[in-house]
Amino acid sequence: KVNHPLRVGSDRVYLQGHGFAPTFTVTWPTGETRTETLQFAPDDATTFLSSGAMRFDPPGGMFPDADERRKNQIAIEGLFAPTAAMHGTLLSSAFPAMLDPAVAIDIYKGDAGLDTGSPQSLFSLNAELINQGRLVKQDRVNLRPGESTTLADGTEIRFDGAVDFVNLQVSHDPAQQWVLVSALTMMAGLLVSLLVKRRRVWVRVYPAGTVSDGERRTVVELGGLARTDQAGWGDEFDRLVARLLGHDAAGRAEEKNA
Structure with a gap:
């Protein structure tokens, strides 16, 4: 046939x-x-x-x-x-x-x-x-x-x-099965790369210009950019701020965003 x-x-x-x-x-x-x-x-x-x-x-x-x-x-x-x-x-x-x-x-x-x-x-x-x-x-x-x-x-x-x-x-191709496994692995890796959410986060740290109660304060600024799938990025960024700076800072960030 x-x-x-x-x-x-x-x-x-x-x-x-x-x-x-x-x-x-x-x-x-x-x-x-x-x-x-x-x-x-x-x-x-x-x-x-x-x-x-x-x-x-x-x-x-x-x-x-x-x-x-x-x-x-x-x-x-x-x-x-x-x-x-x-x-x-x-x-x-x-x-x-x-x-x-x-x-x-x-x-x-x-x-x-x-x-x-x-x-x-x-x-x-x-x-x-x-x-x-x-x-x-x-x-x-x-x-x-x-x-x-x-x-x-x-x-x-x-x-x-x-x-x-x-x-x-x-x-006669004795390596045919290995070629198939390699091809499937490559396809799986490609699919994973397409499904991963691409995010960029910048952190800027600098000393405050004034001294309060004899202590010098440090200002930490965070910024983020979603390359794909921007829906829900705001909440995700707030959770990231909370993990890095604490819940109080996250709350202030929400008030600032509001």
Whole structure:
């Protein structure tokens, strides 16, 4: 189901994508073969018409010289249709399930760039090699499973069929519960900070300007400011004055406020 991964123990397995991987077999005139299965990229999500490319290196015994072997590599590029629908010689797909598979491919011979060490696209050939004439087209054919075509030098390319492939993501997060606990703790702290009443209180203490009965008096002034929730701040401030200065001072403060 969507957003319901397969769970294996503490691992979660997500399906990221799927498609088809055609299989081709190249048989050289010596009888040696190379078989390769490689995924093609789905170009149409509705019919799963897919495109891709393959590269084959000839057997080492055929061409002992590395340069000569490089000039005789085989490359395939084209389309795969899980349910073939032919429009003349043009191939398209009528249905995403593999009911009547077929391929429409271009076959090249030459330097496919297998041993250059340079990165290449998995789904297309290097156009620069084709434009430079280092990779030359030999044939263009439509094939169904089991069908083959033979090049002028006797090399045979056979389409063997296709298999399904899936793209999976496996996730393992042993600290997931701790992350949840930390997130909840942060949210709780944020809520507490929003609920706390923010108050500011200033106290100023200075000696009185006159002396009474031989004693010097000290004047204490208090001020307060409510940053939020000012309702009821007056009573709260009076209670604070009473705690700091005593009830008599609080009473005088109330009379002064009146």
